Amino acid sequence: MTEVSAVRFADRLNNVETSAIRELFKLLGKPGIISFAGGFPDAALFDVNGISEASARALQEEPGAALQYGATEGYQPLREQLSAFMASKGATVAPEQLVVTTGSQQALDLLGKTLISPGDKVIVEGPTFLATIQCFRLYGAELITLPVDGEGADVDRLEQLIVEHRPKFVYLIPTFGNPSGAMMSLERRRRVLELAVQHNTLIVEDDPYGDLYFGDAPPPSLLALSAQVPGSRERLVHCGSLSKVLSPGLRVGWMIAPPDLLGKAVMCKQFSDAHTSTFAQATAAHYLKAGRMPGTLQQVRQVYAERAQAMGDALRQQLGDALSFVQPQGGLFVWARLTGAGGKETDGNAFARRAIDEGVAFVPGAPFFARDPDVATIRLSFATVGVDRIREGVGRLAKALG
Ligand SMILES: Cc1ncc(COP(=O)(O)O)c(C=O)c1O
Numbered sequence: 001m002t003e004v005s006a007v008r009f010a011d012r013l014n015n016v017e018t019s020a021i022r023e024l025f026k027l028l029g030k031p032g033i034i035s036f037a038g039g040f041p042d043a044a045l046f047d048v049n050g051i052s053e054a055s056a057r058a059l060q061e062e063p064g065a066a067l068q069y070g071a072t073e074g075y076q077p078l079r080e081q082l083s084a085f086m087a088s089k090g091a092t093v094a095p096e097q098l099v100v101t102t103g104s105q106q107a108l109d110l111l112g113k114t115l116i117s118p119g120d121k122v123i124v125e126g127p128t129f130l131a132t133i134q135c136f137r138l139y140g141a142e143l144i145t146l147p148v149d150g151e152g153a154d155v156d157r158l159e160q161l162i163v164e165h166r167p168k169f170v171y172l173i174p175t176f177g178n179p180s181g182a183m184m185s186l187e188r189r190r191r192v193l194e195l196a197v198q199h200n201t202l203i204v205e206d207d208p209y210g211d212l213y214f215g216d217a218p219p220p221s222l223l224a225l226s227a228q229v230p231g232s233r234e235r236l237v238h239c240g241s242l243s244k245v246l247s248p249g250l251r252v253g254w255m256i257a258p259p260d261l262l263g264k265a266v267m268c269k270q271f272s273d274a275h276t277s278t279f280a281q282a283t284a285a286h287y288l289k290a291g292r293m294p295g296t297l298q299q300v301r302q303v304y305a306e307r308a309q310a311m312g313d314a315l316r317q318q319l320g321d322a323l324s325f326v327q328p329q330g331g332l333f334v335w336a337r338l339t340g341a342g343g344k345e346t347d348g349n350a351f352a353r354r355a356i357d358e359g360v361a362f363v364p365g366a367p368f369f370a371r372d373p374d375v376a377t378i379r380l381s382f383a384t385v386g387v388d389r390i391r392e393g394v395g396r397l398a399k400a401l402g
Contacts (some may be wrong), residue, residue, distance in 0.1 A: 006322040012118075015137045028361050030178035034393035036311075036380040039178060039332065041244050043384075045300050050292040051283060055288075066282035072270045074100025074254070075281035082254050086240070089210070090224035093256050096100045096208055099266055104241035104253035108132055109271075110265040111204060111237065111255075112139040115168050123161050123170040125153050127335070127368030127377065129178045129206070132171060141168075143370035148177070150183025150326040155191040162199045169202035169237075173391065175218050176209035178329025179368050180380040181277060183329050186219035193222060193232035201235065208241040208253075209298055213330035214305035218277065223256060228261035234258050240368040244332065245297060245337035251276065252284045307390060314394035315380075320399055332383040335365070338376045344401050348378045351401065 028035055058066040065075065073079070079095035086093045099105040108131070115124065118140030124132065126145030137142060144165050147154045152174055162170070172192065184192075196203045205222040218223070223238040241253040245259035251352040255265060269275070287293070312327045312332055322344040325336035345354070349366035355361060365377025382390055 054286035055283040057286040070278040078285035103237040107255035108240040114264045120168040180329035183332045193229040196235040198233040202277040204237040209331040284374040310387040318398040334380045358396040358400040368392045
């Protein structure tokens with residue numbers, strides 16, 4: 001008997017497939033494995049006391065608001081706190097210019113919904129955040145890739161690509177990108193904003209990692225810098241998130257965009273989840289109001305800085321010239337390339353499988369490219385592994401590389 005399914009999927013699903021990385025994650029259950037594969041912050045760093053106090057306050061002081069339906073744009077006291085948070089980072093944003101989203105992931109989805117028609121071109125970095133690739137493709141975007149080096153996206157190439165493709169928008173992660181870890185230089189940031197104005201092109205800045213710097217603060221965000229480049233703010237979208245600095249489970253992100261785009265995004269959010277959890281928003285608002293964020297940031301920066309240093313040192317010592325990478329100055333990732341020196345492996349996927357046999361996991365870099373994947377690349381996260389285990393894990397990597 002043939003089974004006839006009543007489920008007929010939308011054509012848009014033909015544009016995406018489950019990621020290759022998911023398949024690899026299935027192998028991570030092996031006991032004793034050291035995982036550099038995830039993209040999560042370390043749960044041991046969550047400020048449980050601070051969040052607990054903030055949520056108790058939210059329930060005691062405004063139970064009606066914290067447990068009731070709320071405005072799609074976001075809970076006003078949180079919008080005010082986020083506006084102050086952005087001001088502390090040099091960006092002037094009125095609470096009304098900012099919409100709270102369910103993680104910055106939802107901001108990306110709303111951008112896809114409001115801006116992308118099937119066949120539209122969008123420029124993204126190569127490599128870029130995997131979920132962005134999937135999300136924009138779901139809406140039918142044709143993705144054009146922009147090369148990235150240690151100083152971030154190649155801006156000369158960006159200009160050529162804008163002229164050639166007239167994209168709907170350009171999506172960038174200028175500060176400690178996932179997976180590139182790269183930090184775009186101040187000069188390049190300025191140039192991006194100038195290009196936005198010259199070519200009347202919308203730029204999306206995704207910035208979940210900008211606060212996670214290890215030494216000196218990075219150059220100002222595109223949003224902060226836009227005050228110095230007339231006409232650029234009107235062509236800029238900025239997505240922020242509390243996920244990597246406080247807790248991804250809160251699902252609190254935000255989007256700042258020109259008023260017409262923000263209005264349409266709010267309309268689409270209305271049909272999507274009505275609003276971000278009011279309880280989570282009220283908790284986040286109380287957390288920020290209590291002034292705990294600077295201390296939390298200091299703590300997470302210090303821990304990740306130590307781990308990044310330990311991983312970089314161990315990789316240099318144990319894998320030598322078989323691996324090339326730029327030591328990250330912030331974020332959660334080391335992005336590296338197998339050079340093939342000494343006749344060693346140059347395929348990130350094959351290396352990932354051999355590494356799992358040795359008891360260490362990471363993700364191959366190829367899936368992070370929307371086009372022309374560089375199969376020699378890999379992404380290693382140092383975020384959730386202590387320094388000793390990092391050294392042990394890198395030792396296992398060296399063994400797997402042979
Ligand atoms: C570059 C980038 N953007 C957005 C997100 C989504 O984060 P969230 O939805 O938790 O704010 C992530 C998470 O890994 C990311 O790496």
